[in-house]
Amino acid sequence: MENPKISALLIVFNEEKNIEEALKSVEFADEIIVLDSFSTDKTVDIIKNKYPNIKLYQNKFEDFTKQRNLCISYAKNDWILFLDADERITPELKNEILKEIKKPVTRKAYFFKRKFFFMGEKVNYSGTQNDKNIRLFKKEVAHYDENKRVHEGLSNLDNPGTLQNYLLHFSFDSYEAYYKKVIHYSKLKAKDLHEKGIPYQLIKQLSKSAFSFFKMYILKLGILDGKKGLTLSYLSALSSFKTYEFLKEKYS
Template sequence: MAGLTIIIPTLNEEEFIEQAIMSASFADEILIIDSFSRDRTLDIAKKHRVTVCQRAFDNFSSQKNYAIDRASHEWIFILDADEVIIPELQKEIASEIRKAEPHKAYEVKTVRMFMGRQMKYGTAKNDTKTLLFQKQHARFGAKLVHENLVVEGSRGALKHYILHYTYRGFDHFVSKKNHYAWLQAREMFDKGKKANIFHILVKPPFRFFSEYILKRGFMDGFPGFVNAYINSYGVMTRYIKLWLLQHQQK
């Protein structure tokens, strides 16, 4: 019978980690890959049936590949600590991996919860990720952020979804964007890309216009405005940080 390991990467996730673990409790193994959290994340996690390993964070891809190598079972599901697998998806996963000829990997829909609201427009629309896969047929690629899963073989799509609680406070949200911006800037710098005035002056407002107007982010009310605005800020800081790397500054 096929076994399932759910991998949960963590760094200071005391606010959400318990609900993530509870939603993953149907799995054969829950593997926490922790980047040396300084809060109560591990204290909370160890109250449950979990395996914990720790590794200093360098990038998202290598962190998850490290955990995949240590998983005990054939099937892997990647669950962020601020995500929840709804009961319907739990049953669908259990059924799918026990089929005689399953796909090698499956895409899963993500429903974003932001500032207390379910987001339906902007960048949240049609948000899917490949989260369930057979470990011998998949590996995360070289991208440092928004990592891509390289799959050898067919992909399917599951009907049900995970809930993603992206907002735990304004300062945290902005801090997360800054962290991603540094990783993205480093990735572009390593590829030889350079920032110019167009990237800093034109791309951020276009990102806001695209997300808030063209993709109808305004339909999500004030949270839709905040999300579009901070995402455009993230684009601007990404290219500012790239410029700083070009000129050997911080």
């Protein structure tokens, strides 16, 4: 029986700092596909000059769901391995992936547990202790929910499995980079809320922002992460606040 084959997929924009390490960590895949959103840095040049066997496509970014679904459409193999450019597959996780998909009976999708790094330092709490995302799945269930522009998820899953080895997530190397992502995600979330007819309410903006901070800093033990936990909790609150600020603009 022929071994199952994997298509490793990445959607990227201006990832010149991350792209090489990310690609190296998925070299075991049978094909690697990168969908670029017309990067303005050296991302595309690096791929073309150093990784000629990689299938490179470009498409203007609208939202994460559309980019992921388009990238999936280019894949030819039965298994999809999705990786963000700031994530790394460890050798241990690689071996577990290859072993798992060769089993006679498998799940249709698998969660990867993640170890989170912020500005080069490991974060142990702040909600990251339970962080996991579906990164490996069969192409037959490979469709992201089009009702979500951010925090996108597969739309037709039943009882996914969880792999035991960790995916490394080197989230941001600076506060400014994280802040920029918060603003970008907040605009997309505001668009989702507006299209669902959800009105802007000041009390909801303030209460959700306050609870976001409390949830991460206290309930999810961000306080134990010291300054990193305080910063991440603030940015979580800011994300909620900015989402409703952008929603208010849509109704003005």
